[in-house]
Amino acid sequence: MDTSQCVHCGLCLSACPTYAVTGLEVESPRGRLVLLNEWRQPEALHDPATAQWLDDCLDCRACESVCPAHVPTGHLVEQWRAQDRPTIPRNLTLMRGLGFFVGSTSGLRWFQRLSRWSRRPWGTRVARSVLARLPRTVGDLSHGLPQLSLQLSRETIGSDAPKPHSTVMFFVGCVMDAIYSESNRRTAELLRLAGYAVVTPSEQRCCGALHLHSGESQPVRIWAQENIRRFEESGADKVVVNAAGCGTTLKEYAALFAGEPQWEERARRFEDSVVDVTVLLAESMLPRVSPTGRVVTVHDACHHAHAQKIFREPRQLLARAGYTIHEMANSTQCCGSAGVYNLTHPDMSEALVAEKLASIPDGVTNVAAANPGCLLQIQAAARRSRRNVDVQHPVDLVWQAYHDAGYLPKQEVGTRG
Amino acid sequence: MADWQQELEAVVGAQHVLTHPNLLRAYSQDGYTLESAMPRAVVLPGSTEETQSVVRILARHGVPVVARGAGTSLSGGAIASQDSVILHFSRLNRIHQIDWTNRVTEVGPGVINADVSRALQPGGYFYAPDPSSQQACTIGGNFAENSGGPHCLKYGVTVNHVLMADVVLPNGEVRRFGNLAGDPDGPDWLGLLVGSEGTLGIATRLWLRMTPSPRASRTIAALFDSVAEASHAVSAVIAAGVIPAALEMMDRLAIFAVEKGAYPVGYPPDTAAVLLMEIDGEPLGVEAEAQQVLSLLEGFHVRQVKTAQSLEERNLWWANRKTAFGAMGLISPRYYVQDGVIPRHTLPIALDAIDSISAHYDIRIANVFHAGDGNLHPLLLYDDRDPREVSRVKRAGSEILRYCVELGGSITGEHGIGLEKLDEMRVQFSPEALLAHDAIKRVFDPAALFNPGKLLPTPGRCIDYDGPP
Numbered sequence: 022m023d024t025s026q027c028v029h030c031g032l033c034l035s036a037c038p039t040y041a042v043t044g045l046e047v048e049s050p051r052g053r054l055v056l057l058n059e060w061r062q063p064e065a066l067h068d069p070a071t072a073q074w075l076d077d078c079l080d081c082r083a084c085e086s087v088c089p090a091h092v093p094t095g096h097l098v099e100q101w102r103a104q105d106r107p108t109i110p111r112n113l114t115l116m117r118g119l120g121f122f123v124g125s126t127s128g129l130r131w132f133q134r135l136s137r138w139s140r141r142p143w144g145t146r147v148a149r150s151v152l153a154r155l156p157r158t159v160g161d162l163s164h165g166l167p168q169l170s171l172q173l174s175r176e177t178i179g180s181d182a183p184k185p186h187s188t189v190m191f192f193v194g195c196v197m198d199a200i201y202s203e204s205n206r207r208t209a210e211l212l213r214l215a216g217y218a219v220v221t222p223s224e225q226r227c228c229g230a231l232h233l234h235s236g237e238s239q240p241v242r243i244w245a246q247e248n249i250r251r252f253e254e255s256g257a258d259k260v261v262v263n264a265a266g267c268g269t270t271l272k273e274y275a276a277l278f279a280g281e282p283q284w285e286e287r288a289r290r291f292e293d294s295v296v297d298v299t300v301l302l303a304e305s306m307l308p309r310v311s312p313t314g315r316v317v318t319v320h321d322a323c324h325h326a327h328a329q330k331i332f333r334e335p336r337q338l339l340a341r342a343g344y345t346i347h348e349m350a351n352s353t354q355c356c357g358s359a360g361v362y363n364l365t366h367p368d369m370s371e372a373l374v375a376e377k378l379a380s381i382p383d384g385v386t387n388v389a390a391a392n393p394g395c396l397l398q399i400q401a402a403a404r405r406s407r408r409n410v411d412v413q414h415p416v417d418l419v420w421q422a423y424h425d426a427g428y429l430p431k432q433e434v435g436t437r438g
Numbered sequence: 439m440a441d442w443q444q445e446l447e448a449v450v451g452a453q454h455v456l457t458h459p460n461l462l463r464a465y466s467q468d469g470y471t472l473e474s475a476m477p478r479a480v481v482l483p484g485s486t487e488e489t490q491s492v493v494r495i496l497a498r499h500g501v502p503v504v505a506r507g508a509g510t511s512l513s514g515g516a517i518a519s520q521d522s523v524i525l526h527f528s529r530l531n532r533i534h535q536i537d538w539t540n541r542v543t544e545v546g547p548g549v550i551n552a553d554v555s556r557a558l559q560p561g562g563y564f565y566a567p568d569p570s571s572q573q574a575c576t577i578g579g580n581f582a583e584n585s586g587g588p589h590c591l592k593y594g595v596t597v598n599h600v601l602m603a604d605v606v607l608p609n610g611e612v613r614r615f616g617n618l619a620g621d622p623d624g625p626d627w628l629g630l631l632v633g634s635e636g637t638l639g640i641a642t643r644l645w646l647r648m649t650p651s652p653r654a655s656r657t658i659a660a661l662f663d664s665v666a667e668a669s670h671a672v673s674a675v676i677a678a679g680v681i682p683a684a685l686e687m688m689d690r691l692a693i694f695a696v697e698k699g700a701y702p703v704g705y706p707p708d709t710a711a712v713l714l715m716e717i718d719g720e721p722l723g724v725e726a727e728a729q730q731v732l733s734l735l736e737g738f739h740v741r742q743v744k745t746a747q748s749l750e751e752r753n754l755w756w757a758n759r760k761t762a763f764g765a766m767g768l769i770s771p772r773y774y775v776q777d778g779v780i781p782r783h784t785l786p787i788a789l790d791a792i793d794s795i796s797a798h799y800d801i802r803i804a805n806v807f808h809a810g811d812g813n814l815h816p817l818l819l820y821d822d823r824d825p826r827e828v829s830r831v832k833r834a835g836s837e838i839l840r841y842c843v844e845l846g847g848s849i850t851g852e853h854g855i856g857l858e859k860l861d862e863m864r865v866q867f868s869p870e871a872l873l874a875h876d877a878i879k880r881v882f883d884p885a886a887l888f889n890p891g892k893l894l895p896t897p898g899r900c901i902d903y904d905g906p907p
Binding site: 031044068 | 460467468469480509528529550696698762765767768
């Protein structure tokens with residue numbers, strides 16, 4: 022991968038959210054490629070301004086979608102982040118906290134607990150004291166939290182006996198597991214309704230996306246190896262994931278093991294088995310619900326639309342469940358969540374989410390977004406600006422429709438605000 | 439810090455006057471990669487008034503000015519020649535008004551071309567000029583270059599679609615040219631300014647014609663085993679009196695690249711030429727003309743004829759065609775695109791000539807062109823790390839242009855002269871004509887401060903640029 026494939030046509034400029042916000046060539050993909058090239062020169066100027074322009078990349082990959090020459094700008098910036106970490110201004114507390122929370126199941130439980138407390142009057146104090154050294158946007162984001170469960174989803178979903186050719190391993194994620202555990206449970210129910218046996222290994226690890234985007238590839242290889250082992254032991258033919266960001270990372274595991282033929286091969290088999298839940302369900306035999314008149318607009322997560330080219334399937338799935346889709350403008354433009362970007366780049370992130378809110382059509386209150394980062398980001402911004410908008414995973418909307426139509430049994434909902 | 443820099447900061451704010459060396463490097467090129475030049479500074483004006491003040495300050499200090507939109511020029515129009523300051527218009531990116539009754543839309547120069555049509559689409563209108571870079575290029579740049587595009591065969595180019603414009607002149611005056619009626623009152627000054635490549639004035643507000651969207655359209659792709667045969671088919675269609683909205687051709691190497699690109703259509707790899715034809719208008723007329731074209735095609739050796747079955751399929755075919763230049767990055771480190779125009783009936787011999795130029799200079803050439811109006815876009819593939827190849831590619835390009843003039847055509851259809859074709863201006867025009875051009879330039883810009891060293895070859899003046907990066 023190098024920058025020389027760029028022929029300077031400039032078609033990427035209009036696709037880049039940071040260029041739209043700043044109007045600066047150096048905040049465009051083409052400009053960043055020039056900066057990357059400069060950076061490698063022997064007498065290059067490695068100053069904070071240049072690092073900032075590069076590090077402002079959201080890694081949304083919108084430029085990669087439109088680039089006629091397939092220049093992997095997002096990947097190149099990620100590589101640069103990994104190689105030049107010391108030069109990038111970063112919040113060490115944030116990165117350590119991230120490592121602790123997503124690094125293990127007990128970390129995730131703490132993450133869930135803290136998030137739950139952050140929504141109570143007394144808990145705000147506790148949460149604040151822990152979060153004080155984190156960016157201010159952490160507090161803003163807590164407005165976007167849903168009703169939180171007392172358990173991780175992996176502890177309640179359980180595993181079915183494998184069925185030939187229709188067994189899936191459910192990759193529960195981290196934020197999905199702790200914060201959107203309800204969406205995970207509904208994902209499992211829909212998979213079962215569609216005829217799949219669901220296996221949920223409790224020892225599965227974080228996919229590593231947040232670390233990779235921030236240039237911290239260290240722990241990810243170990244997590245990847247464990248996830249690959251879990252899949253191989255599970256007896257499943259597919260790995261189902263409902264977070265767009267995780268899906269992209271899981272589909273790029275082989276690159277982590279370049280030059281190690283054995284692991285590369287195992288990672289390749291794993292990659293090929295990964296499927297997004299909206300894709301699997303759209304292809305499945307789920308029943309058709311007659312239109313209910315409920316209207317929904319779709320925000321396409323970057324790692325759906327650009328990284329995985331998933332666009333139609335969430336819509337097909339929602340339409341089959343009886344929803345009417347009212348499209349928003351620029352549905353594939355980044356909402357500014359972008360992993361931990363909203364924590365590391367609060368100003369740019371706020372500008373982007375404001376645009377996202379403005380593009381939700383008037384009168385539409387249901388927004389579907391298939392990534393936990395987007396869910397939190399858009400919901401928090403909507404609550405802060407008192408916009409009556411309910412941001413949900415498409416799976417939740419679809420589950421609700423099948424539930425109302427009597428296809429799913431009544432559920433005991435174990436949530437506590 | 440130069441005096442003028444402080445003065446500029448007082449006008450537009452310090453954050454909009456940029457001189458960081460790495461940033462200037464990023465602004466040192468546009469879509470034309472054979473040359474580059476570092477600007478002295480980049481300024482982002484926020485209004486017509488700010489532009490006016492910036493121009494006045496720089497004029498007082500004798501600093502030249504180059505306007506830039508998205509930097510997609512293929513002739514170096516946005517390169518900072520002669521140590522100039524770049525005015526980047528990315529902040530003037532608002533569509534100010536859509537007047538549905540009078541069919542005029544008022545925009546800033548930094549508005550993206552495709553965004554205009556996107557904004558007009560709900561009301562059943564579009565902005566007709568559609569350069570292939572329309573997803574990124576700006577209206578201000580289109581004004582400067584008098585940009586065309588595939589659909590300009592039927593609808594006309596930018597000059598036919600800009601009704602009125604506020605223009606900052608080199609002396610710092612702001613003048614309004616044209617009128618909303620769209621008919622020049624007196625000499626057509628607006629017509630002179632459109633396509634003057636930023637050498638006479640900089641548009642800061644534009645009023646554009648809204649064209650009703652056709653009620654029906656048919657897109658036909660014809661695959662040929664020979665480029666000559668496809669060329670004859672083009673002539674036959676035009677001779678039959680059909681004016682397609684667009685009539686485009688790509689040759690084998692171009693097809694190879696776009697099929698590897700972001701929007702593959704699935705053209706078989708051994709196809710020698712694809713002819714892309716679009717007919718639009720009222721449903722019955724479209725149907726009749728499409729039938730006429732299809733039966734004309736039967737008279738030629740066509741391998742396969744397809745009609746787009748859905749809007750999605752049609753859009754895919756166009757996305758495939760319109761990203762052809764960028765897709766060259768997949769088969770070559772750099773490309774140099776030519777923009778010659780020839781009389782349509784000479785298409786087959788011109789393509790033969792390009793073939794032999796390709797062989798003679800040992801340069802691979804892919805051909806993408808607006809066949810309907812004889813506008814060729816040979817894409818000369820080269821590696822910028824090989825200085826001998828760079829020199830060969832320049833000579834090959836020049837020879838193609840000279841041949842176009844010999845055939846009775848011209849050196850540019852829509853990409854402009856810029857830095858790129860200065861020498862060929864002397865092939866196209868007599869010394870007397872060039873003197874007349876120069877006289878016009880002096881009326882507007884006696885100190886030669888607007889986009890200096892572009893468009894008009896000035897004998898005796900040295901131009902000093904960095905070599906290719």
